[in-house]
Amino acid sequence: MIYRRLIGAAHAKGLLGEMGPAELARWLAAVSSHSIRVGVAQDNFAAGENLPAIMQSYRWRDPRTVLRYGAKLAVKSGASARLAKRLQE
Structure with missing residues (x-):
């Protein structure tokens, strides 16, 4: 899903602030x-x-x-x- 890719790209650029791998995984699982x-x-x-x-x-x-x-x-x-x-x- 494109939303998950966008979140991953935003995380990689540091746009989501401090976020560990577990929290990123929760975000990715929750988005729809x-x-x-x-x-x-x-x-x-x-x-x-x-x-x-x-x-x-x-x-x-x-x-x-x-x-x-x-x-x-x-x-x-x-x-x-x-x-x-x-x-x-």
């Missing part, structure tokens, strides 16, 4: 095309992209799927999270 799609959806939501644009770009058919991927991100960046951060300052 599905995890990449979830990450892409979350990155797009974090960048302020809207649902139709994300769905069109990555050929998703069901908005519920994309919204589910963005839900965990929303918990960390929603109104309650912003209020909690202000209260901690």
Whole structure:
């Protein structure tokens, strides 16, 4: 899978920071095309992209799927999270 080769190349160039062989093996075992799609959806939501644009770009058919991927991100960046951060300052 190309994702595993990209991770291996990034590791070889030192782009992943300090990482031993066992941790690299865990990363390589955990990556899948599905995890990449979830990450892409979350990155797009974090960048302020809207649902139709994300769905069109990555050929998703069901908005519920994309919204589910963005839900965990929303918990960390929603109104309650912003209020909690202000209260901690």
